[in-house]
Every structure is written in C-alpha cells, then in structure tokens.
Amino acid sequence: MNGDSLYGFVAVLGLTVVTLVARAFFMIPERELPMPDWLKRGLKYAP
Amino acid sequence: MTLFRLAAQTRDPAFREGVRDLFGTALGVSAWGLVTGVAMVKSGMSVWLAVFMSLAVYAGSAQLSIIPLLAVGAPLWVVWLTASCVNLRFVIFSSMWRAYFQALPLRQRLAIGYFSGDVIFVAFMQRYPRPEPAPDQVPYFWGAALLNWLAWQIPSIAGIFLADAVPLEWGLGFAGVLALLGVLLSLLQDRATWVATGVAASAALAAYAIPLKLNILVAIAAAVAAGLGMESAQRHARQQALRRRAHKGDGQ
Numbered sequence: 001m002n003g004d005s006l007y008g009f010v011a012v013l014g015l016t017v018v019t020l021v022a023r024a025f026f027m028i029p030e031r032e033l034p035m036p037d038w039l040k041r042g043l044k045y046a047p
Numbered sequence: 048m049t050l051f052r053l054a055a056q057t058r059d060p061a062f063r064e065g066v067r068d069l070f071g072t073a074l075g076v077s078a079w080g081l082v083t084g085v086a087m088v089k090s091g092m093s094v095w096l097a098v099f100m101s102l103a104v105y106a107g108s109a110q111l112s113i114i115p116l117l118a119v120g121a122p123l124w125v126v127w128l129t130a131s132c133v134n135l136r137f138v139i140f141s142s143m144w145r146a147y148f149q150a151l152p153l154r155q156r157l158a159i160g161y162f163s164g165d166v167i168f169v170a171f172m173q174r175y176p177r178p179e180p181a182p183d184q185v186p187y188f189w190g191a192a193l194l195n196w197l198a199w200q201i202p203s204i205a206g207i208f209l210a211d212a213v214p215l216e217w218g219l220g221f222a223g224v225l226a227l228l229g230v231l232l233s234l235l236q237d238r239a240t241w242v243a244t245g246v247a248a249s250a251a252l253a254a255y256a257i258p259l260k261l262n263i264l265v266a267i268a269a270a271v272a273a274g275l276g277m278e279s280a281q282r283h284a285r286q287q288a289l290r291r292r293a294h295k296g297d298g299q
Contacts, residue, residue, distance in 0.1 A: 005093070005096065007120065007123070008092070008093070008096045008117065009096070009099075010123065011113075011117060011123055011126050011127075012096065012099055012100045012103055012104060013103075014123060014126070014127045015100070015103070015104045015106075015109065015110075015113070015126070015127065015130050016103040016104050018104075018106075018109070018127055018130045018131050018134060019104050019105060019106045019109065019130075019134065019161065020157065020160065020161045022106075022131065022134035022135065022137040022138050022141075023134070023137040023140070023141060023160040023161055023163055023164075024141055024144075024156060024157050024159070024160025024161060025137070025138040025141040025142075025160075026138070026141040026142040026144070026145045027141055027144055027145050027148060027149065027156040027157070027159070027160050028153075028156070028157075030153075038275060
C-alpha cells in the first residue's frame with residue numbers, strides 16, 4: 001500500500017469514528033446528563 | 048447487534064411498518080446516494096476507497112463536504128474536524144434517541160446511533176411522538192434503518208461504478224432537496240413550528256457565509272429560541288383570554 005492510499009484509508013477510519021460518535025453521542029454515557037426543562041422542549045425544534 | 052438478533056426483529060410486525068414508512072423518502076435518499084457516489088469518484092478517489100468510505104462512513108453530507116479536502120490531500124485533522132462540524136446536528140438528534148433507547152445495552156445503543164440518519168429520525172418521531180420507550184420501537188427502528196441503508200448504499204455504490212457514464216448535468220441533487228422538503232412539510236404541525244421554520248430558514252441563509260456549515264447550528268439555535276418564544280407567547284395569550292372570560296362572568 002503506497003502513501004496515498006494509506007492516507008485515504010486512515011481518513012475513512014477516522015471518519016467512521018466521527019459518524020459513530022456524532023450519531024450516538026448522547027447515548028454513550030450511562031447516566032442521564034442534567035438538562036434544564038426549557039432546553040429539552042427547545043430541542044424539539046432543532047430538526 | 049448480531050445478525051441473529053436482527054433476523055429475529057424481522058418477524059415483529061413493527062419491523063415491516065418501519066420498512067413501509069421509509070418508502071416515501073427512499074427515492075430522495077437514493078438520489079443523494081447516487082450523487083455522493085458519483086462525486087467521490089469524479090474527484091479522483093479510487094473506486095475501492097469510495098466503496099469503503101460509502102459502507103463505513105454512511106454520512107452523505109459529511110462525505111460530500113470532505114471530498115474536495117481529500118482530493119487535495121488536506122491534513123487529516125482538517126478532514127475529521129470538517130466532518131464533525133457537518134455532523135453536529137446528529138449530536139442533537141442523539142439526545143432525542145436517548146429518550147427511547149437508553150435502557151438498551153451500550154452496544155445496541157451504538158448500533159442504533161450509527162444507523163440512524165435525518166430521514167429515520169423524522170419518521171421515528173412521527174410514529175412515536177411521545178419520548179418514552181415502548182417494546183415495538185426497536186424492530187420498527189431496524190426496519191426503517193434497513194430500508195434507509197439499502198436505499199442509500201445501493202445507488203451510492205452503483206454511482207461509484209457508473210461514475211464515468213452518469214453525466215453530472217442531470218441535477219440529481221435537486222431531487223434530494225425535494226425529498227428533504229417533503230419530509231420538512233410533514234413535520235410542520237403547529238404554528239410555533241411554522242415560525243421556527245421560517246426563522247431557521249432565514250438564519251441559515253443569512254449566515255451562509257460562515258464556513259463549515261456552522262450556519263446550520265446558528266439556524267438550530269434561532270429555531271429553538273423562536274419555538275420557545277412562540278410557545279410562551281401563546282401561553283400568555285391563552286392566560287389573557289381566560290382572565291378576560293373570568294372577568295366577564297363576574298360582571299354579569
């Protein structure tokens with residue numbers, strides 16, 4: 001494997017981690033993170 | 048999430064519901080997948096790296112944003128940071144996923160997170176508007192996730208291999224925009240949401256110059272503020288109306 005394809009390969013590995021962490025972020029910690037009620041309601045509008 | 052468990056899910060009727068509910072947006076998702084696949088190869092990426100990226104990363108907007116960076120050999124931290132910024136909306140979505148799936152073991156939560164996406168999120172929220180867990184949610188999710196994954200990966204990989212044959216002038220990206228628009232319109236349930244949407248759209252356009260798609264975050268913040276503002280205004284108006292009615296009763 002030459003340098004170029006190693007770059008691409010490592011890039012994709014990192015990107016996969018980025019996808020996983022971003023999408024599962026708030027589900028990773030076991031305990032509920034404290035969030036004020038207004039923030040919970042407000043997040044409904046985020047999408 | 049072993050394949051055994053996944054196979055068991057397919058027997059639950061909620062699984063088929065999930066599959067059916069995602070049919071509507073499948074065309075738009077496929078168009079985006081095709082565009083992304085073609086774009087990857089047209090930028091000079093090797094076919095096999097593109098296939099690997101499509102299967103592993105499974106994040107269309109992030110992939111599109113880093114294609115030019117990879118093409119010029121940008122430093123890896125820039126690539127990863129850009130993808131993280133583009134994916135920030137998923138961080139917000141994950142706080143909503145938590146309400147349904149937090150009781151599941153960590154590995155299942157990670158799998159669910161990984162396979163979730165804009166479109167699945169919207170469909171799931173419509174099907175289960177109350178943020179509380181229920182037994183048929185897991186099979187529903189996997190039905191929806193499976194259809195969405197296939198609707199994305201098959202055209203994307205086809206696009207990768209056909210990249211030399213498909214002309215970019217077809218404007219398939221436009222079809223993707225239409226699909227998202229359809230999804231958005233079905234979300235607009237009450238006036239507060241309409242106002243929030245209007246505010247978000249203006250904020251996103253106004254902040255377009257901000258790099259790394261951070262204007263999406265600005266729009267999200269604006270929408271949240273607008274939605275909460277509308278809610279409190281409506282509550283205030285309702286209280287006023289009640290007070291007026293009470294006074295009229297006294298006056299009689």
